[in-house]
Amino acid sequence: MREHVLMGPAGTATVEGLDGLVEELRGIAGTEHVVTQDEALRTYGSDGLLHLNVTPGAVVLPATAEEVQAVVRACHRAGVPFVARGAGSGLSGGALPVEDGVLIALSRMKRILEVDLENQRVVVEPGVTNIAVSNAVGPGHFYPPDPSSQIVCSIGGNVAENSGGAHCFKYGFTTNYVTGLEVVLPDGEMVQLGGKEVDHPGYDLLGAFVGSEGTLGVCTKVTLRVMPAPEDVRTLVAFFEGTDDAGQVVSDIVAAGVVPGAIEMADQLCIQAAEGATGVGYPTDAGAALTVELDGSYAECEARFDEVQQICERNGATGIRVAQDEAERALIWKARKAAFAAMGRVAPNYFVQDGVIPRTRLSEVLGQIADLESEFGLQVANVFHAGDGNLHPLICYDGAEEGEAERAEELSARILQACIDAGGSITGEHGVGVDKKKHMPKMFSEPDLATFQRLRCAFDPDGLSNPGKVMPTPRLCGEVPGPYRQHPLEAAGLAERF
Numbered sequence: 001m002r003e004h005v006l007m008g009p010a011g012t013a014t015v016e017g018l019d020g021l022v023e024e025l026r027g028i029a030g031t032e033h034v035v036t037q038d039e040a041l042r043t044y045g046s047d048g049l050l051h052l053n054v055t056p057g058a059v060v061l062p063a064t065a066e067e068v069q070a071v072v073r074a075c076h077r078a079g080v081p082f083v084a085r086g087a088g089s090g091l092s093g094g095a096l097p098v099e100d101g102v103l104i105a106l107s108r109m110k111r112i113l114e115v116d117l118e119n120q121r122v123v124v125e126p127g128v129t130n131i132a133v134s135n136a137v138g139p140g141h142f143y144p145p146d147p148s149s150q151i152v153c154s155i156g157g158n159v160a161e162n163s164g165g166a167h168c169f170k171y172g173f174t175t176n177y178v179t180g181l182e183v184v185l186p187d188g189e190m191v192q193l194g195g196k197e198v199d200h201p202g203y204d205l206l207g208a209f210v211g212s213e214g215t216l217g218v219c220t221k222v223t224l225r226v227m228p229a230p231e232d233v234r235t236l237v238a239f240f241e242g243t244d245d246a247g248q249v250v251s252d253i254v255a256a257g258v259v260p261g262a263i264e265m266a267d268q269l270c271i272q273a274a275e276g277a278t279g280v281g282y283p284t285d286a287g288a289a290l291t292v293e294l295d296g297s298y299a300e301c302e303a304r305f306d307e308v309q310q311i312c313e314r315n316g317a318t319g320i321r322v323a324q325d326e327a328e329r330a331l332i333w334k335a336r337k338a339a340f341a342a343m344g345r346v347a348p349n350y351f352v353q354d355g356v357i358p359r360t361r362l363s364e365v366l367g368q369i370a371d372l373e374s375e376f377g378l379q380v381a382n383v384f385h386a387g388d389g390n391l392h393p394l395i396c397y398d399g400a401e402e403g404e405a406e407r408a409e410e411l412s413a414r415i416l417q418a419c420i421d422a423g424g425s426i427t428g429e430h431g432v433g434v435d436k437k438k439h440m441p442k443m444f445s446e447p448d449l450a451t452f453q454r455l456r457c458a459f460d461p462d463g464l465s466n467p468g469k470v471m472p473t474p475r476l477c478g479e480v481p482g483p484y485r486q487h488p489l490e491a492a493g494l495a496e497r498f
């Protein structure tokens with residue numbers, strides 16, 4: 001077997017043949033769908049993690065699965081790395097381009113190919129937005145995983161990140177709703193993983209692909225499970241003096257056997273920013289706000305909504321606002337989903353982190369985050385999926401101030417360490433990407449990482465699909481026949497033999 005470079009450091013892949021490749025890409029997708037001008041290329045330089053920026057060699061916007069296949073085949077033949085991009089809303093640098101590589105933007109592939117409500121399945125192209133799936137099957141059905149970015153993020157991105165959202169506490173994540181995928185493998189072969197039915201025999205390659213962050217190929221068609229819309233939905237926001245009381249409510253609700261569709265918490269800084277951005281009418285002196293939504297049968301919601309209110313009151317709620325109609329419910333969710341964007345009111349820049357902790361450690365870890373805030377002299381706002389223990393600390397800083405960005409990054413690393421120490425994880429739903437790959441060895445031992453690597457090599461022995469992401473250390477994939485000869489990248493300390 002040949003020796004392959006699986007991953008060079010992001011943005012430094014050594015590539016030959018991009019010029020000839022661009023001509024080929026124009027022939028596949030049409031000249032107007034291949035971007036090569038520097039100013040235009042720069043608009044694709046980042047995803048939602050804006051401080052990381054790499055200008056790709058070329059961007060191609062294919063319109064069909066066959067065009068994606070032809071593009072990937074051409075990249076493979078030329079030995080040029082490629083990165084799939086959906087809407088570019090990712091928060092871990094997953095869609096960060098490779099310099100001199102090709103960015104495959106799937107934004108033109110937004111057809112809903114089939115709505116099969118009898119079997120509760122929808123088949124879509126990867127560029128379809130998350131919200132468009134619920135819109136296509138409503139009002140009788142809905143697609144449960146609902147990232148706060150759902151009006152822009154794509155299903156292809158959701159699959160690659162195994163995205164979650166406010167309603168995942170009850171309904172589960174993207175992986176629980178993908179039953180089939182059409183995938184273009186990194187050598188250009190097109191394969192079908194799963195289908196409309198659940199639980200295919202054989203190895204769970206569908207499960208391996210969901211959450212693989214673009215490293216195992218490009219998905220070109222997605223079959224999703226949708227759910228019947230609940231008969232009733234009840235939503236309230238309860239306010240508390242602090243996050244400890246609100247955290248206790250979360251534990252008490254779960255202990256009482258109530259399974260809300262969503263339980264979301266925001267701290268004071270978030271309440272203030274969201275109020276400024278949306279004018280929802282929240283008290284800005286509240287220390288915490290807990291949004292609780294029950295859905296299900298009318299009888300169940302009726303009985304359990306009272307119980308939830310009593311639990312809030314027992315834990316010192318300073319006010320409870322119950323959504324009186326769909327418009328008020330939409331306003332409450334708007335305030336929650338606008339929280340990230342509202343941080344612009346607090347500071348010019350912010351990092352979002354995505355740590356997970358056991359729900360029972362919420363109060364302790366939030367206390368540690370408050371201590372770190374003082375130690376680093378930076379403000380941290382917290383808004384998160386409390387039911388899942390999925391924290392989203394928003395670390396506010398001013399990038400124009402010397403050293404603040406670095407301090408913010410160090411603070412975010414300390415928060416992730418606190419999550420790991422509490423028995424949690426470095427990511428709940430935003431993926432590892434470039435941002436968190438350095439933290440992977442804190443969670444996984446060398447044999448664990450080697451097992452991931454074997455899987456990756458099986459799909460992508462040439463290391464062309466989204467190189468430099470997820471895995472912490474650049475490694476070499478494959479073996480050289482004959483006596484061992486050190487690869488120059490290995491000698492330079494840039495890659496490791498695998």
Ligand SMILES: Cc1cc2nc3c(=O)[nH]c(=O)nc-3n(C[C@H](O)[C@H](O)[C@H](O)COP(=O)(O)OP(=O)(O)OC[C@H]3O[C@@H](n4cnc5c(N)ncnc54)[C@H](O)[C@@H]3O)c2cc1C
Pocket residue numbers: 047048083084085086087088089090091093094095106126146147148149152153154155156157158159160161162163164165166213214215217218219220340341429430466
């Ligand atoms: C304001 C805001 C709120 C957010 N809230 C949430 C939230 O509540 N929950 C949550 O989970 N996330 C959230 N996110 C993060 C982000 O929206 C999700 O990760 C989303 O799934 C990314 O989708 P995208 O289309 O933007 O993908 P991109 O950012 O374009 O890409 C993300 C990854 O997917 C890969 N990829 C994209 N398309 C394909 C494809 N067709 N085949 C293979 N790989 C592909 C890329 O290579 C990259 O690794 C939020 C982001 C923002 C900005």
